[in-house]
Amino acid sequence: xxxxxxxxxxxxxxxxxxxxxxxxxxxxxxxxxxxxxxxxxxxxxxxxxxxxxxxxxxxxxxxxxxxxxxxxxxxxxxxxxxxxxxxxxxxxxxxxxxxxxxxxxxxxxxxxxxxxxxxxxxxxxxxxxxxxxxxxxxxxxxxxxxxxxxxxxxxxxxxxxxxxxxxxxxxxxxxxxxxxxxxxxxxxxxx
Numbered sequence: 001x002x003x004x005x006x007x008x009x010x011x012x013x014x015x016x017x018x019x020x021x022x023x024x025x026x027x028x029x030x031x032x033x034x035x036x037x038x039x040x041x042x043x044x045x046x047x048x049x050x051x052x053x054x055x056x057x058x059x060x061x062x063x064x065x066x067x068x069x070x071x072x073x074x075x076x077x078x079x080x081x082x083x084x085x086x087x088x089x090x091x092x093x094x095x096x097x098x099x100x101x102x103x104x105x106x107x108x109x110x111x112x113x114x115x116x117x118x119x120x121x122x123x124x125x126x127x128x129x130x131x132x133x134x135x136x137x138x139x140x141x142x143x144x145x146x147x148x149x150x151x152x153x154x155x156x157x158x159x160x161x162x163x164x165x166x167x168x169x170x171x172x173x174x175x176x177x178x179x180x181x182x183x184x185x186x187x188x189x190x191x
Contacts, residue, residue: 001062003055005029005047025062028054045147052081059085077104078148080155083162092163095155100169101177101190102126103136107156108184110139125180160185167191 030050077095086093
C-alpha cells in the first residue's frame, strides 16, 4: 500500500505503466472543499496541519478495505509520527531519508547546533568545523513549533525508535558520519 496526497500520486503513477503490485491510497492534503488550492510553502503548511490524522484515517481505511493488518511501515523519515503508528500496531518502522548522511546528521544534532554561541561548530563525524550560517533553515529556525521545522525536529527526536533507517547514499562516501549515525540509530542502511 502506498500513501500520498492525490496530486503526488497522480504525478508519480500517471507515468508508471504497471501498478499491479501497488495499491495507491490518497491521503487528504488538508485543503477544505471549496477553498482555493494553495501552492508552495502554503500547501506544505496546510498539509502538515492535517497530519498525522490524515495518514491514520487512510491507513485504517486500507486495513478495512483489504482485510489485512499492516506488517511493516516504511515512511519518509520526516513523518516521525509513523513510529507511534508502528508501536500501536506492533510492527517495525523503517524510516527512509532521501538525502545523504551529512544532512541527516545535522538534523540529529539540532539541539547542539541551536545551543551553540560560536560561529563555528564541531559536530561528531564531521572532519571540519561547520559554520552556523551554513545550517539548514529548518535547524536554526526561530520557532521549531510549527510547519516543516517541527516535522524535522520531531524526526530528530524520534528517529532512534526506527527499526531501521535507510539513506539514499553510499556508506563509503562519509564513513565517519555513518559510524556516528550507527552509534545513535538502530540500523543504518545506505542504498
